[in-house]
Amino acid sequence: MQTKKEKSAATERTAPTGSDGPTSKALRLLDETFEEWRYEPSARPSAYFGALLLSFGGLLLGGGTFALSRISEGAWHENAWLMLTAGLVLEVAFLILGGKPEAAVHVGQLGVAHEADGKLERLAWCDITRVSIVADGLKLETDGKPVLIGFEHHTQAAARVAAEAKKRIPKRVMCDEDELAGLGESRGGEKVTAEAAQVGKSLCRATGEALTFEKDVRMCGNCGALYHRNGVPRRCTECSRKLKAA
16 A cells, blocks of 8 residues: 555656646756757748849859959950849848848747757746737747747747746736737647756756756746755745645
8 A cells, every 4th residue: 555645756756747838747857858849930921032132143143253254255244243243232132131040949848949050049938027919029028138939930939939928927928818819829830859958057046056966956847947956945936836835
């Protein structure tokens, strides 16, 4: 016969940890496997316009360069410099209007992340101070630079972020039900596994103690706030989720 304490421990070990909302496991370890959705940017007319600028600019530069290379053979093309100039203008316009590739967005148990140069720039749910809908996207405010999930390239990702934020940090979501419904359903994306970032210079949210060793870190399974194992409060200081019994 299992004691009540043993049954409780067994339940915690086998509790589901899916990412369809706040997980049933109050505290997580950083070496666990986490889940999230990855959203590729959707193609818009501006992307096709940029491709046209790049293509025509390349053709003009190539034609102008070829014409200049034929000078010594007496086959000078009188419009060579015009072609080169026009090609250069189109290439510069491409860099300004469509040259910067849109980053993929990750949304899941660890928060929101953008891919940048092969690396993830992650924002934990607990670090988001305000969520609001603006004209061109979903705005995530932080203590630093705000993050915008643009509607032009990431409509589905924005809907997923809003839905997750409403479940995890509802008091920080400044959108009414009609606005959230207008974003559509939180669907799509590729489900992938993720690893929590190293603690670095993080501090315990409850005690302010430096988190030096990952084995001593406990993470709120709902909003991602980090605590030292000896300083875990009864309720999360960021999302108020119950973390341990009295």
